[in-house]
Amino acid sequence: MASMCTFSSPFLLCNSSISRTNIVACNKQTSTLQAQVKNVATIETTNRRSANYAPSLWSYDFVQSLSSKYKGDNYMARSRALKGVVRTMILEANGIENPLSLLNLVDDLQRLGISYHFLDEISNVLEKIYLNFYKSPEKWTNMDLNLRSLGFRLLRQHGYHIPQEIFKDFIDVNGNFKGDIISMLNLYEATYHSVEEESILDDAREFTTKYLKETLENIEDQNIALFISHALVFPLHWMVPRVETSWFIEVYPKKVGMNPTVLEFAKLDFNILQAVHQEDMKKASRWWKETCWEKFGFARDRLVENFMWTVAENYLPHFQTGRGVLTKVNAMITTIDDVYDVYGTLPELELFTNIVNSWDINAIDELPDYLKICFLACYNATNELSYNTLTNKGFFVHPYLKKAWQDLCNSYIIEAKWFNDGYTPTFNEFIENAYMSIGIAPIIRHAYLLTLTSVTEEALQHIERAESMIRNACLIVRLTNDMGTSSDELERGDIPKSIQCYMHESGATEVEARAYIKQFIIETWKKLNKERQEIGSEFSQEFVDCVINLPRMGHFMYTDGDKHGKPDMFKPYVFSLFVNPIQGVP
Structure with a gap:
């Protein structure tokens, strides 16, 4: 795709007209403003706040210098050969005689980041296993806790409804769960696919978390300890897929039953995709x-951190234009966001917001230069993507995209x-606005458009069916952000965040407020899981994955600090x- 937002964009449309005269006039205006960017800071006399953000570590020259040998034909040929071997491995596996082995293979392929090569094969495997072992309670009888836990997690992940009662047989009279350490680890991971009002899974999460923490202190098998400690930092359901893949490739050789061919394919595929991502980032x-x-x-x-957000959403090779x-x-x-949070004065921001709402290019003369530049960038971005969609897919999406920026x-x-x-909102008042102000909803709306195979009015309206799913995804990012950044933001004079709003409203201490927010995040994940189950089939898996991956990215970026800001x-x-x-690819 051509550059979407550069100020010299040929698709900047003035007053919704695409006349050549207006395009030239707008280009002259943006070229002049581009030259003035360097002078914004020097001519400014208004007293403004400063966040003193650290500079980027990644220079233009460094990014442009990135290169990889894994774009070569020899590596692509080897990849195709290994893919064929692994496909045969899946097809020849006997899920009826040994469902645990096949489920472990599916799990490994997912964590190694190569399952996207075998979507049909995995779908067929899981369907057969579901019908033979999980469809009804009488089929559970001879299954141990490990098989039930792993199957529960994978099948729920792929849209099957498996009831929580599948674990009821393993609860003793004291409410404890019975099983070995691997069973407990798989049960722990399974509990994060729970929805609201699943008390068995709530109890299982609490029990297995405590069990695994206690076991970790005394365990002799350091390989198992490695997997337990990793899971306790983030459950697999909350992990960014690409980050998990990078880690799992390194530890997979220590896993019982590891397959050298699968490992070689995973390493090679990771490096080939890394080469694709390097080109995306350079562009x-x-x-x-x-x-x-x-x-x-x-x-x-x-820029690099923002690129990471897009890789988290969709790392697959075909999504280059979308990234x-x-x-x-x-x-x-x-x-x-920094304009509103730090730099802009309230009169400037009110005027800017009014102009965004009117979408009137002629009104920007009233704005200071830095806000002219911001508006024109969004304006150009919206017009160019609208133009490309109209010419390639035959539908005008401009109002849909414009509304994302206005909201x-x-x-x-x-x-x-x-x-x-100087106003401190209530907790509910804060989150009613903050789920939008975190900036995730516009990303999701763009992602939806980019994953549509056919763009129609009906398809654009259909995203409203996913409103609750989108809201909950945004809310998790908002709250994880607050947990990791609120202290720094308060120091530089930002508004109170969810933690402070809850403290102000309830009288709670910061420790109590953080515990409340942490539990609120878990409950919001349950709602998100339910929405995914109920309406996920109405949308492409690619879009649903984009939505689910954003809260995962929130956990990754903001747990124990602010990776986006620091x-x-x-x-x-x-x-x-x-x-x-x-390393280690032949």
Whole structure:
């Protein structure tokens, strides 16, 4: 796709007209503003806040220097050969005689990041296993806890409804669960696929968490200890797939029953995809340099971190165009968020919000230059994606995309007014606005459009069926963000976040408030799981995965700190995911 948001975009449409005269006039305006970016900080006399964000660790030259040998034909040929071997392995496995072995293989393929090559084969395998072992209670009789737990997790993940009562036989008179350590680990992972009002799974989560923590202190098998400690940091259901794959490839050789062919394919596939991602990031970096937004001294320069969000959403090779669009959307949201949170004055922000709502290009003369630039970037982005969709898929999506930016800015201005007034909202009042102001909803709406095979009015309206699923995904990102960043944001003078709102309303201590938010996140995951079960089949799996992966990214980015805001925290992951290939590939 052509550059979506550069200020010289040929698709900047003035007053909804695509006349050549208007395009040229708008291009002249954006070219002039682009030249003025360098002077924004020097001519500004208004007293403004500063967040003192750390500079980016990743220069343009560094990103452009990335390269990989795994784009070569020899590696692609070897990949195709290994893929064929693994496919045969799946097809020849006997799930009737040994369902545990086949379920473990499916689990390994998913965690190694190569299951996308075998979607049909895995679907057929799980259907057969479901019909033969999980469809009705009488089929559970001879299954041990380990088989029940692993099957429960994988089948729920793939849309099958398996009742929580499958675990009832393993609860003793004291309410404890009976099983060995591997069974407990698999049961622990299974409990994170629970929905509301599943008390057996709630009890199982509490019991297995305690059991695994206690076992970890005394266990002699360090390989098992490695898997337990990893699971206790993040359950698998909350893990960003690409981050999990990077870790699991390293530890898979220590797993009982590991397969060397599967491992070789996983390593090679990781490196081939890394080469694809490098090219994606280099393209995004060129766009970012052209915008000159990295020269905004008040905003976070986080192009690489924003690229990571898009890889978390969808890392698959065919989604390159989508990653390009979503990286730009993420980057613009980060900068505009800093405008509202830190740099802009309330009168400027109110005027900017009004212009976004009117979408009137002629009104931007009233804005300071830095806000002209912000508006034109969104304007160009929306017009270009609308143009490309119209020419390629025959449908005009401009109103749909425009509304995504309007909803976001309307939520931002509410928080700006709260700050200006010194107002602390109630907890519910805060989250009613904050689920939007976290900036995830516009990303999801763009992702939905990018994953549609056919764009129609009916298809665009159908996303409203996913509103609860989207809201819950956004809310988890919002709350994980607050858990990791609220202290820093308060220090630089931001509005109270969910933790402080709850403390203010309830009189709770910070420790109590954090415990409340942590449990609130778990309960919101249950709602998200239920929405995924109930309406997931109405949408493409690709879109549903995008939605679910965003709260996973929230956990990853904001647990124990702010990886998005503090580049040093994110640095190791840049090297492991985008710079250094997995070693040991023949």
